[in-house]
Amino acid sequence: MPDAEIGNRESRWSLQGMTALVTGGTKGIGYAVVEELASLGASIHTCSRDEAQLNVCLHEWKAKGFQVTSSVCDVASQAQ
Numbered sequence: 697m698p699d700a701e702i703g704n705r706e707s708r709w710s711l712q713g714m715t716a717l718v719t720g721g722t723k724g725i726g727y728a729v730v731e732e733l734a735s736l737g738a739s740i741h742t743c744s745r746d747e748a749q750l751n752v753c754l755h756e757w758k759a760k761g762f763q764v765t766s767s768v769c770d771v772a773s774q775a776q
Contacts, residue, residue, distance in 0.1 A: 711738035718742045719771050720750045721764075734762035743769045 705758050715735045720726035721742025734757065744750045747768045758765040769776040 709736050711736040714738045716740050720744060721766070722746060722753045727753065730757070730762075730764060734760075734764060739763040739765075741765045741767070743767045743771065745770045 711733060714737075716729075716738050717727055718730050718733070718740055719742070721730040721740070722744040726742070730740050730753075731740055740763065742750075742753075744753075745765060745768065748764050750768060754764060754766055767773060
């Protein structure tokens with residue numbers, strides 16, 4: 697691999713046209729996964745139990761130009 701490409705993730709990875717579902721996307725590892733996948737061009741759908749925190753994160757992601765949608769739910773609840 698040429699030196700110019702080393703460390704240039706955009707030249708190595710693209711998730712354009714892909715969609716990912718990330719549970720618990722407003723905190724910790726879930727938040728980091730949303731950020732990483734969205735920065736690589738994926739459209740993301742995430743969920744959280746906390747609607748207020750979800751809205752804060754959606755605002756941040758929109759400001760970064762990320763394509764993220766969301767829903768409020770608890771993945772531990774089969775009905776949800």
